[in-house]
Amino acid sequence: DAGVTQSPTHLIKTRGQHVTLRCSPISGHKSVSWYQQVLGQGPQFIFQYYEKEERGRGNFPDRFSARQFPNYSSELNVNALLLGDSALYLCASSEYRGRRSEAFFGQGTRLTVV
């Protein structure tokens, strides 16, 4: 079975530009979460979507937005990019099992803002 897939794997953008990152969850998983990981730190929660509805939002500015499609894939959008947005963006999918729910991560998109 295919795992969580993300595209693109690497991206270089200029300050002020907009970026769209994509994620396809594991087949059958209806929950997708997005995380930002800055070098040397743990992943930081950005959004969770379940059944196409936003179920959680982390402490990120409104420049960050996301959505989930009927096939449960998801997009993360970041507007007006700042140098500080440079990071590894991870997508995780889950199948609901209550407190036993495991999150499976994709390989991430490495975003560099110059």
Add this chain to the structure above:
Amino acid sequence: QQPVQSPQAVILREGEDAVINCSSSKALYSVHWYRQKHGEAPVFLMILLKGGEQKGHEKISASFNEKKQQSSLYLTASQLSYSGTYFCGTPHETSAGGTSYGKLTFGQGTILTVHP
């Protein structure tokens, strides 16, 4: 609030043991453990649930003490493949008593290096 991991880094020789701790200032109902190798995605290791449940994965086991609000990861007879950064993650527990399992708050990580 972010769980606190200790130590920040561990250096081992193959075959040696290590313990990584994860502590939280808030009540814990479950703890997730992940390992991330350089340039790769975090890989799920195990979930520990309220009740002191112990789980195992290869030669890696863990314990969870909800009274102390902490979890420990035990790596025995370490192998070169164990090298990486280990993260503990705690799910967001809502005030209504539910669990937002899709939102994990991760510790800062423990870097484990195993030498031949």
